[in-house]
Amino acid sequence: MSRILLIIVAVALFCSPVLAKMPAEKDGCGTQECSACHSLSLEEANKLLSFAGVTVKSVKPAPARGLFEVLFEKAGGVGLVFVDFAKKHLVQGMVIDLQTREPVAAHDKELPKPKQFTGVDxxxxxxxxxxxxxxxxxxxxxxxxxxxxxxxxxxxxxxxxxxxxxxxxxxxxxxxxxxxxxxxxxxxxxxxxxxxxxxxxxxxxxxxxxxxxxxxxxxxxxxxxxxxxxxxxxxxxxxxxxxxxxxxxxxxxxxxxxxxxxxx
Missing domain, CATH: 3.40.30.10 (Glutaredoxin)
Known part of the structure; x- marks a missing residue:
């Protein structure tokens, strides 16, 4: 249930006023690479996530426009969060492709696949x-x-x-x-x-x-x-x-x- 809620939060963020104010395509943020207008360095990401006590390992454009995908490490494990271009919001959860209805992430190969739980003795x-x-x-x-x-x-x-x-x-x-x-x-x-x-x-x-x-x-x-x-x-x-x-x-x-x- 928590994961479903996170997905809803992520969708809400995509429609938030912050993202709505981002430059339109004709203003130079359309067909160009997003990195031409927006960037998030490892140093910045580590400062933004310092409250969580994590170490950011890499930052990449997220599959959904308007977000950075941040891979972090903590206590020997790795996790994934998203930061919006305005660097004001953090999203925890998954980005879902509405065509395939499957989770998508640039870091998929770096993250461990969750084990499917069917029960226990x-x-x-x-x-x-x-x-x-x-x-x-x-x-x-x-x-x-x-x-x-x-x-x-x-x-x-x-x-x-x-x-x-x-x-x-x-x-x-x-x-x-x-x-x-x-x-x-x-x-x-x-x-x-x-x-x-x-x-x-x-x-x-x-x-x-x-x-x-x-x-x-x-x-x-x-x-x-x-x-x-x-x-x-x-x-x-x-x-x-x-x-x-x-x-x-x-x-x-x-x-x-x-x-x-x-x-x-």
Whole structure:
């Protein structure tokens, strides 16, 4: 769901007033190479993205006019973002070719292909690093990979609170999986929740409210373990709901719908 939202944001940017004010073709930005009018150096790109703690490796024209495609490196991995010609907006997500309906990027060959997630053996899920709500000893299990700063996750969290009341024999394992490139503050929020194991802090995190401050790296090992597991399995979006058999749930994400599928 997060990736779909990013695509929508990207489309919105293409139609933004900033791009609308760019020179028309007759003004010299039409059939010419865009580099004749616009440029973004590695030094500039690194300054623009310094807030994210990344190292820009290369900058190329994006497949869609009006954007630069920026390849960066962080913590041993690589990622891709787009910067508009005005150097005022950053877009995270994919550029979709409306003819082929496929993602396109000049850096495709440099980026690892995401693994398709089809499910996992529930016994492999690191539930010791979960925050479990509902009945920890319940005979039914639900696994939710979720990010406290993801808007879809926040909506789902409210439904999970309803679900635990509807199903007293259900253990809901909250696997905190912060998508740091999208939500830079989510990692520390996840750390606080897992370090304190305080239900109030869990709910505060998903309510977008302030959490207590931690000293040192408390909770980091647990969060890192969940992130590593999710990435190795190909779980690349939040929220991802896994049923008791470890298969991803694709239905409506409201408490009643989840109750029905879990009761089957």
């Amino acid at each position: 529930p016994a492999q899920i690191p539930v010791k690093h979960a925050f479990t709500i509902g009945n920890p000893k319940g005979s039914k299990k639900l696994y939710v990979f979720t990010d406290p700063d993801c808007p879809f996750c926040r909506t789902l969290h409210g439904e999970l609170l309803k679900l635990e009341k509807l199903m007293p024999d259900l253990a809901i394992h909250i696997m905190l999986y912060p998508l740091r490139q999208l939500h830079p503050q989510a990692y520390d929020k996840a750390r606080v929740v897992l370090a304190t194991k305080n239900r109030k802090n869990l709910d505060l995190a998903f309510d977008g409210k302030e959490l207590p401050k931690l000293k040192g790296d408390a909770g980091a090992a647990a969060v890192d373990a969940v992130i590593t597991f999710a990435q190795e399995q190909g779980i690349n979006s939040t929220p991802t709901i896994l049923l008791p058999d470890g298969k991803p749930y694709q239905g409506q994400r409201d408490a009643k719908s989840l109750q029905i599928i879990l009761a089957q």
